[in-house]
Amino acid sequence: MTFKLFLDPGHGGSDPGAEGNGLKEKNITLEISKNIHDILVDEYSDVSIKMSRTGDTYPTLNQRTDEANAWGADFFLSIHINSGGGEGYEDYIYIDLSNRSETGQIRDDIHTAVIKVNDLNDRGEKKGDLDVLRDTTMPAVLTENGFIDNANDAAKMKDPSWITEVARGHVNGLEKAFGLKRKSTAGTxxxxxxxxxxxxxxxxxxxxxxxxxxxxxxxxxxxxxxxxxxxxxxxxxxxxxxxxxxxxxxx
Ligand SMILES: [Zn+2]
Missing domain, CATH: 2.30.30.40 (SH3 Domains)
Structure with missing residues (x-):
């Protein structure tokens, strides 16, 4: 059965998101998301992906969740960068969900896989009343991949190989959570x-x-x-x- 992923690069267009150290959140979330998209398409079978945006545009939060709901996505993954004086990685599920819920278990797989490769402090698994988590009808997780206003985290964001590693971490988590199958390597x-x-x-x-x-x-x-x-x-x-x-x- 095909796994339908709705992939949401946070912010975009008129909304830059967080800014710091010469970086804009909207650009980094798009780069990470494009890498997630490419890795899944190139290396896995039976994966279908819709992205809320593929360029520098701003779909509203309602447009993003409406599109995912109408499409009947199996999972909604929203990619963000943090700011406000911290350092490291954290991720969110909707505030009313238990850690043992289906969404909580998916999040646990993503958290474990991402933190293994992203070289960031682990700020833990969190919950929030966030629009894209509340208004989606399928399991939804939002990841905050470092602090743009922290010099150490921002330096990593400037390295294309870090972007790929972060993307690969998300993919590894999705593989575990949803039992994704890698394309056959019989064709060496x-x-x-x-x-x-x-x-x-x-x-x-x-x-x-x-x-x-x-x-x-x-x-x-x-x-x-x-x-x-x-x-x-x-x-x-x-x-x-x-x-x-x-x-x-x-x-
Ligand atoms: Zn954001």
Whole structure:
């Protein structure tokens, strides 16, 4: 059965959300959400995603919840950045819900998965009377991914690989909560290096350079990932390499 995710990048357009350290919340929530979208579409089967916005526009909170309700989403995920003098990550379910409710258990899976990879202080699992949590007819969770007015948190927000890690954390939580299935990797294939020399990486992170491979070397690809907006192959060895056809070709 297809899992229908309504993904809501907070704020947008005329509403910048929180601001600080040269950053605007609306831009970061959109980047994280686009990464969540791409990872799910590229790596998982039977997932259908609607986004409340894909650019710098401002749908009202009512428009967002109405659209999710009319579509019959299975889950509503709202992505935000915090401000106001704290530091770290927290997430919200509707104030009247128990932690043992269906929504509470989904939130627990997301919280655990996100905090594992986001390198932020854990401010805990919270509840609030927030519009998008109250007015949705399906389970809904809102995540606050660091404080834009905190220098440490804001520095992370400026790093594209942090954005991807945060997105991957959300995806890992969704996978656990909803039993999402990764696309079959039965279709492994071989690639040959075209460039004279090329970095490989020991993590799905463009900063995790681990060494160099050379022209005409051949490797087995077991998975394709989107990392900071660009495709990366996972190799049978456990290392990673660019999937850019300018540098590698399928054989
Ligand atoms: Zn916000």
């Amino acid at each position: 294939f071989l690639i040959r290096v075209k460039a004279d020399s090329l970095w490989y990486y020991n993590k799905p992170d463009w900063n995790a350079k681990a060494g160099v491979v050379h022209k005409d070397e051949v490797f087995t690809v077991v998975d394709t990932l989107t990392v900071s907006g660009s495709k990366m192959y996972k190799l049978k060895s456990g290392n990673y390499i660019t999937a850019n056809p300018d540098y590698v070709e399928k054989v």
